[in-house]
Amino acid sequence: MSFDPKRLAHPKVLSLHPYQPGKPIAECQREFGLSEVIKLASNENPLGTSRHVTHHLQKQFNELARYPDGNGFDLKQALSRHLNISSSHFILGNGSEDVLRMLIQTFVWGGQHIMISEYAFVAYKILAQGLGIDCREIPAKQFSVDFDTMLHAVTNETRMVIIANPNNPTGTYVNEEALQSFLEKLPSEILVVCDEAYYEYIVEKDYPQTLSLMARFPNLIVTRTFSKAYGLAGLRVGYGIAGEGIVELVNRIRKPFNVNHLGQVAATLALGDQLFVQDSIALNETGKKQLYKGFDKLGLRYIPSFANFVMVEINLPEKDIYQELLKCGVIIRPLAPYHLAHYYRITIGTEQENAKCLAALEKVLLKENVV
Numbered sequence: 091m092s093f094d095p096k097r098l099a100h101p102k103v104l105s106l107h108p109y110q111p112g113k114p115i116a117e118c119q120r121e122f123g124l125s126e127v128i129k130l131a132s133n134e135n136p137l138g139t140s141r142h143v144t145h146h147l148q149k150q151f152n153e154l155a156r157y158p159d160g161n162g163f164d165l166k167q168a169l170s171r172h173l174n175i176s177s178s179h180f181i182l183g184n185g186s187e188d189v190l191r192m193l194i195q196t197f198v199w200g201g202q203h204i205m206i207s208e209y210a211f212v213a214y215k216i217l218a219q220g221l222g223i224d225c226r227e228i229p230a231k232q233f234s235v236d237f238d239t240m241l242h243a244v245t246n247e248t249r250m251v252i253i254a255n256p257n258n259p260t261g262t263y264v265n266e267e268a269l270q271s272f273l274e275k276l277p278s279e280i281l282v283v284c285d286e287a288y289y290e291y292i293v294e295k296d297y298p299q300t301l302s303l304m305a306r307f308p309n310l311i312v313t314r315t316f317s318k319a320y321g322l323a324g325l326r327v328g329y330g331i332a333g334e335g336i337v338e339l340v341n342r343i344r345k346p347f348n349v350n351h352l353g354q355v356a357a358t359l360a361l362g363d364q365l366f367v368q369d370s371i372a373l374n375e376t377g378k379k380q381l382y383k384g385f386d387k388l389g390l391r392y393i394p395s396f397a398n399f400v401m402v403e404i405n406l407p408e409k410d411i412y413q414e415l416l417k418c419g420v421i422i423r424p425l426a427p428y429h430l431a432h433y434y435r436i437t438i439g440t441e442q443e444n445a446k447c448l449a450a451l452e453k454v455l456l457k458e459n460v461v
Contacts, residue, residue: 102219109216113421124419128446130437131423133258133288133399135321137373137440140366143322143359150355158351165349168358169329173301178334181341182349186287186315186328191217192340193311193330194250197281198223202249207235209428211258211285233393233401234262237272250281255298256288259425259435261395265296266303273307281336283311287328288397290319290367291374301331308333316353318398319370320360325353374398377438384448388455398438401425404451405432411454418450 096104112131119127166177183189194217198204203224206214210227218225226248228240235253256263273282284300300312311332317323327349330340360366381400385392392402404411411434412424423435436447 100222102222102224106216106219107427109213110427112423113416115421118416118419118421122417122419127419127421128439128443129421130439130443130447131421131435132323133318133397133435133437134323135318135370135398136377136438136443137321137366137370139321139356140360140363142363142366143356146359147352147356150352153351156351158347158349158354160347162349162354165327165329165354165358168361172361173331175301175331176334179331179337181330181332181337181344182354183328183330183344184348184350184353185317185326186285186313186330187213187217188326188348189313189328189330189340190214190252190283190285191221192344193281193283194218194223195221195343196340198249202247204250204252205240205243205248206252207240207254207257209233209257209260209430210252211254212427214252214254230260232262233257233260235264235268237264237268241272241275244276244280248280250283251276252283252285254285254287256292256395256397258287258397259399259423259428259430259433260393260401261397261399262393263292263294263297263396265294266298267296269298269300270303273303273310276309278307278309281309281311282307283313285313287313287315288318289314291371291398292396293371293375294396304331304333311336316357316360319367320357321366321370322353322356322360325350325356327353327357373440374438377441377444380441380444381436381438381448384444384451388448388451390451395438399435400438401430401433401435403433404455406455407432409454414454414457415447415450418453420447420450422447 115127115129162182166180169180170177181189203226204218205226208227208230215225228243304310313330315328390402392400415422425433
């Protein structure tokens, strides 16, 4: 009998499809012979990285031969000062997905399952099923979390609920009143993880103050990242905020040195440049209006976004919009993996990038109308 590794793998792994990241710029250039390509597929910061970070990071190259601080002391202290929370409440991870994986691995086991909303970030399901854990997906309501339906779906085996707020890829968010009401009705032994990867971009006053809610709801956990507003996606630094008891248990299974030295230093430096973050937020608000205006002109339906991307519907069944835009040197994100046929996620870029994207869309739509 020939060796077949599939016979040895966990059944939930066999049913998984690997996460597909946004197409790299270099790959698009090679494939289509283009010299200029813009990437609006991965919700990266169009301003790049703070000069304050890049300038001081060069001084750290002599430390690359040494292991990083396994406990992340300096970064935790910086986070503590920034958020006015004791450093004992932080979990550091190789991106916030690493923190989510550790939380699932620590607290969900046996026949228990996690619960997410329809259209939630696809990585949640991959993380859970990769650990052999069931993931229950609850139907959304107007592209956002339906807390009432979620509460009715809770069983004795429900151990964790993950809520992306704002949600990726829809850009919708839940307000404080809705989240607090959900927490009040949910059994306290069920953990609630609010993934706030895009929270810096939120300007709405009714956005949940989760760090304050944690005092009342000890089952509440928050995850955040330096990949978006702070412009450090390539260094993979995320963190969780939770009660000390939760943090202590998660640290038992945390991989040694899970956050590299340059990542820790860069994140610490980035926290010290809040002007860069404010510039990023301002650019995002301006760019969002630019895209909205362009979509309106083109007659495209979109979902109002509270993050750094916009989900737009382009219903041309006979046309592969993604491929057509690639030919124009514009990379966006098709949302077929979310069962959102004809929907695309477009990262808000610089004024020039947004303009190029809209021009490419107009070209593709005009070509379709002519045909």
